[in-house]
Amino acid sequence: MNQLLFFAGLKEAAGTENVNMDLAGLTVEEVKKKVFEVYPSEQLQTSMVAVNEEFAGQEHKIEEGDTIAFLPPVSGG
């Protein structure tokens, strides 16, 4: 099982801050598509993805137990 985290505008659009899905074996790109089917937010397209608190590229493969976070463009500072 994998935990998905949503932040900021994406959290509001999804109406939840975390959800569990089984995504092991998929690439980040595939994960984005799959999550988009459930939470069709435009912001998902412009978000970065972090796997286990590190930015992950489109080709990165999800493993069992990974935490996957969807990060809208940041605006700290």
Added chain:
Amino acid sequence: MNQLLFFAGLKEAAGTENVNMDLAGLTVEEVKKKVFEVYPSEQLQTSMVAVNEEFAGQEHKIEEGDTIAFLPPVSGG
């Protein structure tokens, strides 16, 4: 009468921090020469001169009552 002020290394070289001299009518350049006769410190040559707390050029003319300060290269900050 004019008050002369010496600072930092110049004060130590001159052995005094202030002295009165009558310098009205002289230019800063002339004042430097005159003061050098009394306090022949090399540092006098490399010092800036301030008249009444403002930097003064070589041609600046001293008036009665002006305070003349000799400022070695600064090293604050």
Added chain:
Amino acid sequence: MNGKQVWVTEEPLSPGEIISRVTRRDAGAINTFIGTVREFTKGKKTLYLHYEAYPAMAEKKLQQIADEIEKQWPGTTTVMAHRTGRLDITDIAVVIAVSTPHRDASYAASRYAIERIKEIVPIWKKEHWEDGEEWIGNQKETKPGVPTKEESR
């Protein structure tokens, strides 16, 4: 408070305390950058802000920035803290303090830190106005979804 080099907190930040953490015998210069909540942005009046973070990752990324700085400017000590939650006008959102032997590096490292924070640290700002609210994003105008200068795994 604590002995951390970087942190994210809901508590008010104290610049004086953070400055004292980077003060050391072999430093002659300390540069500090403080981001505060400004009332007007492009003529629009902000009532207050709300900052949200992905705290664990935000602290990791702040630490990464501190490490990058100490690699790029050897002999630099960096301490950074970011506040989250509701912030009112003039409240401090972020404090960066760097100490270096000489002043050039203190300015360069401090500037680097704030630019990197706006690039890679997962913290988001929501502006609240009289007539609405909005999550602010992409301040750096980087291309969405591409972590600039960040190595993707």
Added chain:
Amino acid sequence: MNGKQVWVTEEPLSPGEIISRVTRRDAGAINTFIGTVREFTKGKKTLYLHYEAYPAMAEKKLQQIADEIEKQWPGTTTVMAHRTGRLDITDIAVVIAVSTPHRDASYAASRYAIERIKEIVPIWKKEHWEDGEEWIGNQKETKPGVPTKEESR
């Protein structure tokens, strides 16, 4: 303390207090530069420093720098203080704080302030080592006797 924008004092300087003076509703950025007493300079161990000022003129020149900054970067608030007397290792010699609407100007104005202080403010530093002491001068390596960028009367 006092309501001054610039001052020279024998008392210890408090960065936190100085930062609070430049904090305001229309600023989003505060940059602070702090000069501290470093133990080693070019391999030589400093025991302590002694700063001497021409106080009245030093405050005039600090004020001039603050005015120059507010002219060059409109919307900037500048507060600067310099300490004199004996300073030990890690003691704060100078604090510059500038607040601006956006961060670019805060870095530029702060940097301008410290460079100008080292150029035109009549304050001198004497270094005390185990084997001697010396007045330091001409840190900026400007030509002696020529007030750089300064209009001679």
